[in-house]
Amino acid sequence: MIFNVKEGKMNKILKKLLNLQLSKISFPIEIKVSYLGEGILQLLPSVGFKKAVILSAGIHGNETAPIELLARLIASLSKNTQRLNCALLIIFGNLPAIKLGKRYIHSDMNRLFFNHNQYEKLEKSINEVQCVNLLKEAVQKFLDNISLYDNIPCYHLDMHTTIRDSYFKQFALLPHNANSYNKSFFELLFSCKLNAIVQHNSPNGTFSYYLSKHFGVQSCTIELGKAKSFGLNNLTLFQSIEFAIKSLISGDNFIKEIKKIIRWFLVVESIIKTKDNFRLNLKPEIKNFTQLKPGYIIAYDDNHIWRINNDAPWILFPNSDVAFGLRACLLLRSTTIPYFTL
Ligand SMILES: [Zn+2]
Structure with a gap:
């Protein structure tokens, strides 16, 4: 694997995560470690840095592939086989749901950040x-902690897996364009070899x-494939994304990818459920x-019918x-x- 970590090492990190013992993981002396909350690790290179990276997984607790990916990353940083050249915040978002293998316990967490x-x-x-x-x-603390380093770029990948299969298996969702994206962010996405960007x-x-x-x-959401239980993920499917993350945090150049292999989509309409008798007229297995x-x-x-338009x-x-x-x-x-124009 890209992070050069044996499965046993990844499982040890996962065990520590699930037993709320992330703070017991040791890191090389060149990395300053802080625990900003349960399941939240801040790692700063002692020599300084010129960019910040936030990597999150487990915002939906049953989406295990990104959790395993971050466990491998932590193992490789801990064993000093992965260079750290940026301020890094690693987040496992919903630990109680991760422990239960559920998407969420009460409410979908990924609808609550900005929906008053x-x-x-x-x-x-x-x-x-x-x-x-x-x-x-935790994010506020992390950004405060690195604020001495003025105007450094900060990148965030919130990694998920999908409930159902997808014709385009790996894709990014760019949030509403509150802030413009820079060229290097798209280079990161291209080097992930995604199939689509929405x-x-x-x-x-x-x-x-x-x-x-x-x-x-x-910042963007990345979907890595269909959700599976711990241990059932085909880790080879995530090699490009792992490699892109490895390059991102070690300061290496991204592999240049040809942009035209990515399909681009724009969200035109969100169908909102407001009634008890709301129905989707789709087969359960639709992709x-x-x-x-x-x-x-x-x-x-x-009182409403939604039709597909051209x-x-x-x-x-x-x-x-x-x-x-x-x-x-x-x-x-x-x-x-x-x-956008690159
Ligand atoms: Zn998700």
Whole structure:
């Protein structure tokens, strides 16, 4: 594997994570370690740095591939087989849900970072509200801690896996463009050898949007493939992403990738579930990025019918099992020209 870590070493880190013992992992003397909360590690090279990187996984507790990837990264840093040339914050987002192997315990955490309607309604004692607050505090602390280094770029990859299969297996979701992205951020995404990039058209409650909007972080969500249990992930599928992360944190150059192999999509519409009798008119096994025919009735409730139109026939994240007020499906437009100029 890219991080040069045997499976046993990764499993030891996972065991420490699940037993709330991340603080017992030792690192080389060249790395200054701080624990900014349960499951949150700050690693700073003692010689200084010129960029900051935030890597998060487990915002959804049952999405194990990114958790295993970060466990391998920690193992390689701990064994001094991975160079660290940046300020690094590693986050395992929802530890109680990770321990139970569940997407979440009470509420979908990745809708609560910037959605006041949802967030304000929830009790402060709810697990996901506590996790969101912990992450917000930890990120603020991390950015305060590195603020001596003025104007260094900060990159964030929030890594997930999908509930269902996808025609484009690995893809990035760029949050609504609160801040513009720089060229090196796209070089990072290209070097991940992603199959597609999707640009959101409106603010949402995701961690990546929160970091982009509030702190100007170059931030996105990355989907690595379909969600599986611990130990069942085919780790070879994530080699390009591992290699890109390795280059990012060690300061090596990214592998230049040809941009045209990536498909570009824009979110045109979010179908929001607001009624008890809301239904998605889709087969359970339908894949992300399925292209539907114009006119097709994709969803309905007792006073609204959603039809596919010519402009946005591709579907993403169909899921009728969401709370009221949350999106049950995204409708996408394919575009040949990225919305930005590199
Ligand atoms: Zn997820």
